[in-house]
Amino acid sequence: MSIAPSLHTLGTSIVMLDTQNQVVYLNQSAEQLLGFSGRQAMSENFFDLIRGDLDAKLISQFSHQQQTAFLEEMELKTATGIVTANVMLSNYEEDGIEYLVMELQTSEHHAHIRKDMELQQQSRVSNHLIRNLAHEIKNPLGGIKGAAQLMERKLPSEYSNKYTQIIIQEADRLSSLVGRLLLPAEPEAQSQINPHQIIDKAVDVLMLQQSHKIQIVKDYDPSLPEINVSAGQIQQALMNLIKNAMEATDEHGEVRLRTRILHQQTIGKLQHRQVIRIDVIDDGDGIPDNIKRDIFFPTISGKNSSGLGLSIAQSLAQRHGGIIEVENLPGHTCFSLYLPVVNEND
Numbered sequence: 001m002s003i004a005p006s007l008h009t010l011g012t013s014i015v016m017l018d019t020q021n022q023v024v025y026l027n028q029s030a031e032q033l034l035g036f037s038g039r040q041a042m043s044e045n046f047f048d049l050i051r052g053d054l055d056a057k058l059i060s061q062f063s064h065q066q067q068t069a070f071l072e073e074m075e076l077k078t079a080t081g082i083v084t085a086n087v088m089l090s091n092y093e094e095d096g097i098e099y100l101v102m103e104l105q106t107s108e109h110h111a112h113i114r115k116d117m118e119l120q121q122q123s124r125v126s127n128h129l130i131r132n133l134a135h136e137i138k139n140p141l142g143g144i145k146g147a148a149q150l151m152e153r154k155l156p157s158e159y160s161n162k163y164t165q166i167i168i169q170e171a172d173r174l175s176s177l178v179g180r181l182l183l184p185a186e187p188e189a190q191s192q193i194n195p196h197q198i199i200d201k202a203v204d205v206l207m208l209q210q211s212h213k214i215q216i217v218k219d220y221d222p223s224l225p226e227i228n229v230s231a232g233q234i235q236q237a238l239m240n241l242i243k244n245a246m247e248a249t250d251e252h253g254e255v256r257l258r259t260r261i262l263h264q265q266t267i268g269k270l271q272h273r274q275v276i277r278i279d280v281i282d283d284g285d286g287i288p289d290n291i292k293r294d295i296f297f298p299t300i301s302g303k304n305s306s307g308l309g310l311s312i313a314q315s316l317a318q319r320h321g322g323i324i325e326v327e328n329l330p331g332h333t334c335f336s337l338y339l340p341v342v343n344e345n346d
Helices: 028-034 056-060 107-154 158-181 195-209 231-248 309-319
Strands: 013-017 023-026 069-078 081-094 097-106 191-193 215-219 227-229 254-267 270-282 323-329 332-340
Touching (some): 013 028, 023 028, 028 069, 028 097, 028 254, 028 270, 107 158, 195 215, 195 231, 195 254, 227 231, 227 332, 231 270, 231 332, 254 332, 309 323
Parallel strands (some): 215 254
Antiparallel strands (some): 013 023, 069 081, 081 097, 191 227, 270 332, 323 332
């Protein structure tokens, strides 16, 4: 039986049974949920491996139906404990042989996927918005700067130069902002690098810009593997997150940087064997309730800043198959950057 490679890394748990209820396929997510590997389960009766609401008698009621069946909140006793999952049943035929396909999804897992999908959709919308806005700004900027330079030559006086220089400087500042908005459509050249090197470089750059010394506490996992990324783009994403954390705390506050390795982690609809997580934690007042939902949308900011940093950081993370999530409590705001060790999209 041929199995599409995309099923292996799908975040949803997929189990395929033959007409005798013997296991013919489990994807990675199902192995993790049920507590046994595909090799261990192969040719075993599925209902000898698990107990609970989902049994052979119930399955037989749907096995010959053409339409998809949906069973809500089924309690399953697995090798790792009791889980509650929604189960979708459908039939599949290949080379004249019929199979039953079960898609299992826990409510917690479903909520996690939905949250990631919402973040990804929000990022796509914001990217489209800011790129269109940047293009609209870029063209008049050249004309404004050119006109100011022409005025400076035609009206050579100390009085006029003062104001033309202001125009030119502000045009250059806006041009620089537009350049930041018009990020390359794809990641730059990628290479293997230790994530801690990227974090340390981002911290070094930001600390040089600080007028007061916020305490940076590093909690690094030394077992982190190298990742294949555009170091410059991930550094920019981290600088935006760390700068945001620094602005959220006072001059005597603390920003904590924590790294961890996660196994069988879902990002969006894809499950990855290994994912690194980089947490940027501040002890500020937290994110105001009125902007919490749209925190990654451009112009959403609790400070007197452009509000673009988090949106750009999210975009850069997603270009590498990753995502940024946020946990918000008073005195504890944590932005977590998730990056797959191997990008399944590559």
